[in-house]
Every structure is written in structure tokens, then in C-alpha cells.
Amino acid sequence: MRILNAQIRNNAELVDIQIEGEKINSITPSSLRSETDNRSDDYDAAGRIATPQFAEAHIHLDYANTEGVPRVNTSGTLFEAIGIWADRKAQGFHIKADIKAKALAAARRAAEHGVGFIRTHVDVTDPTFAGFEALAELRDEVRDWCEIQIVAFPQNGIYAYEGGDKLMIDAMTAGADVVGGIPHLEPTRDDGVASLKWLFDLAEKHSKPIDVHTDEIDDAQSRFVEVMAAEANKRSMGEQTVVSHSVAMAYYSPGYMARLLPKLAASNIRFAVCPNENLHLQGLGYNGPIPRGVAPVKQLTEWGIPVSFCQDSLNDPFYPMGDADPLRILDSGLHVSHMLTANHLDTPFDFITTNPAGNLGLADYKIAENTPANLLIIDAPDEKTAVQRKSAVLLSIHRGKTVISRQPAEVKWGL
Numbered sequence: 001m002r003i004l005n006a007q008i009r010n011n012a013e014l015v016d017i018q019i020e021g022e023k024i025n026s027i028t029p030s031s032l033r034s035e036t037d038n039r040s041d042d043y044d045a046a047g048r049i050a051t052p053q054f055a056e057a058h059i060h061l062d063y064a065n066t067e068g069v070p071r072v073n074t075s076g077t078l079f080e081a082i083g084i085w086a087d088r089k090a091q092g093f094h095i096k097a098d099i100k101a102k103a104l105a106a107a108r109r110a111a112e113h114g115v116g117f118i119r120t121h122v123d124v125t126d127p128t129f130a131g132f133e134a135l136a137e138l139r140d141e142v143r144d145w146c147e148i149q150i151v152a153f154p155q156n157g158i159y160a161y162e163g164g165d166k167l168m169i170d171a172m173t174a175g176a177d178v179v180g181g182i183p184h185l186e187p188t189r190d191d192g193v194a195s196l197k198w199l200f201d202l203a204e205k206h207s208k209p210i211d212v213h214t215d216e217i218d219d220a221q222s223r224f225v226e227v228m229a230a231e232a233n234k235r236s237m238g239e240q241t242v243v244s245h246s247v248a249m250a251y252y253s254p255g256y257m258a259r260l261l262p263k264l265a266a267s268n269i270r271f272a273v274c275p276n277e278n279l280h281l282q283g284l285g286y287n288g289p290i291p292r293g294v295a296p297v298k299q300l301t302e303w304g305i306p307v308s309f310c311q312d313s314l315n316d317p318f319y320p321m322g323d324a325d326p327l328r329i330l331d332s333g334l335h336v337s338h339m340l341t342a343n344h345l346d347t348p349f350d351f352i353t354t355n356p357a358g359n360l361g362l363a364d365y366k367i368a369e370n371t372p373a374n375l376l377i378i379d380a381p382d383e384k385t386a387v388q389r390k391s392a393v394l395l396s397i398h399r400g401k402t403v404i405s406r407q408p409a410e411v412k413w414g415l
Ligand SMILES: [Zn+2]
Pocket: 058, 059, 060, 121, 213, 244, 312
């Protein structure tokens, strides 16, 4: 097929994108096309933006659409959610076929919003491995329209949960793509540090990246992010290391931040931040002023540290909302991070395209000749407008095939 009159980043003029099989064959200025050159499989982008498919770098597909069973989260807190989740597993509600169907529904929802790549954390602190097996099957079955990476995630800890370390080894042996962790949930600070060293060893042994729920707690004393950076540095694994959430950074003192940020930048680690969900979960129980509970994305970005904006949860004990829509998360993330300034609004898609693609280690993630044709047409003339209007994804193509398409919304005025 051929996409005509598309606006791609850093290009002054509109282009025609020719797709052959799974790849982009050529990109040529639209002005060079003759008016009589019309083909039946042409798609006219009419000056709208073409962008690589969105990448969702932090989501929990195995939790999706489970809200209310075995009970609703009445306090709204993260720690009540973790308790409900443990009860759900213990009470026999965690069943492979059910998890898979619910995760598929969530993945489809993401795809409808233009997501072509997902990194999902999957809870492996469950001896039945129901969630892991469900997601491993799903990973294979949806490969044509969405590339899924599975993080082996010890939701209840590797030491706090008896046998958690053994389950992590089993998950990596069984084909998990990434090592996960949750140091702030381990019994003590020392156990948390030990868990990180153990998890980095595991990642090195399997030659896999590491992506850890780090300091997701309203506690300025939770400082595992510095351990993540130090271990990544020591092992030259910065590019393969992702710090997820890092909520406690929002509570760190300026003095500690001044010492921390250069170390983070020097270690080459990356971040996955989930603004909507952490705005909901953090600061509950505080009287005003209520802290934001979102990692300091602006400072991280200004230090050159790549940050991705991510969904985290959909309709589960942790978060009753969520639509796997990267543009919605990006809008919130830019607002809460005080980033509605021209230098950030020119290229806001970095947070939902190139940065998460880097977290996932995706090669050839760009719109260029001889790269896989994974791209979107969005109903907007530029990225800022797309965020401002939460513009629709009109066309999503994965490896040369149309995943979804939709017509631009039509508004009829009555007056
Ligand atoms: Zn998470």
C-alpha cells in the first residue's frame, strides 16, 4: 500500500510512504508524485502526522479487568490492592483461561489506541504460574499485531513471599523476557538491596534486561533508585535497566536530588513513569497540601535521562480506570510534570514512542526506508495538537498490515 501526503517528524514537506510486504520501501516527497498516479490501495493522510506505533512500556495485562473480585478496594491504596490481589490468588479466582481473555481484551484496547509494542509485568509469585502461562500464550497469539514482552514480576517479593526467588528463576527459565522486582516490599531495607543484587545477577545469567518496580511508596526514605543506578553502572547494564514508578523521588529533598540526578544520568538507566495511576494511588491519607506522587519527570528529562509515560493498570484492584490510551497518559504526564512549555511540546511523542521503544530495546523503531512498517496516522497536523485534542488514531499498521482503521469523527452542529 501507499500512504500519501503524510507529515513525518523533522520533515518540512509532506511525503508518500510506500509499503512493500512488511517494510517501508520508499519515502518520497508528495510534491514529486504526478497527479495521474493514483492507485487503488492508496491511503490519503491529507497532511496528518505519521508516527511510529506507540510503545507501552509498563502495564499489567494479567491484572486487567479484574476489579471487584474478590472485593473492591475501599481505601484506594496500593497496599490494600496488593492484599486483594494476594487474596484473589489464594481464593482460586486466578485462572489461566480467564486471565488470558481479560488480558486479550486489554491488549486489543491498547491496539485500538495505536499501541504496537507492550512490555507487561506478570506476577510470578503464584505457584500455579497461571498468569505467566496465560500471557506467554497471548504473546505468541497476538504477535501479528502487537509485540509483547513479559517481565517476570514478583508482586509479593522474592524474600517477603516464601519461594519467590525460586519462582523468578522458573519464570526466566520458562521464557520471560525481562527480570522484574519490588525491593521496597521486601522485609527490610537490607533485604531490598540484597534482592536487587540477586535480580541483577539473574538478569546477567540469562542475558536479559531488568525492569524493577522501584520505590513505589510515599516514603522519602525509600532510596532503591540509587541502588539500581549503582548496580547498572557496575555491570555496564544501564541501557538494559529500567526504573519503574520511582514515586518516592517526588518526596526527596533538594539536597539529596542534587546528589542523585548526576548519578542517574551517568548510569544510563531509563525510567517508566505512570502519572495517572500514581496520581490516584499516592498521597491517600494525607491532609493538604497533597503530594503529587509522580517521579520528577521534568528534572530527569532535563538531565537527559529517558522517561516513558505508561498506563500501569486497567480496571483492577490497583486502579479502577485506565484505557491503555498513550495520548491520554501523555496529556496527564505533561501536566503533572509542569512540561507545557515549547521545548517539551514540540516533540511530546518522545514519551510514548522513542523513549519507551528504548526501554523495550526495539531495533529499527522509526519511519525510514528499509525498516519494518509499524506506523500510525493520527488525526492532527502536529504532535502538540494531537495531545491537545486527544486526536484519534485513524490508521495503525504493524509489519505492513492494517491493524485498525477508523474514520475521523464528524460533528454536526444544530445551530
Ligand atoms: Zn506497575
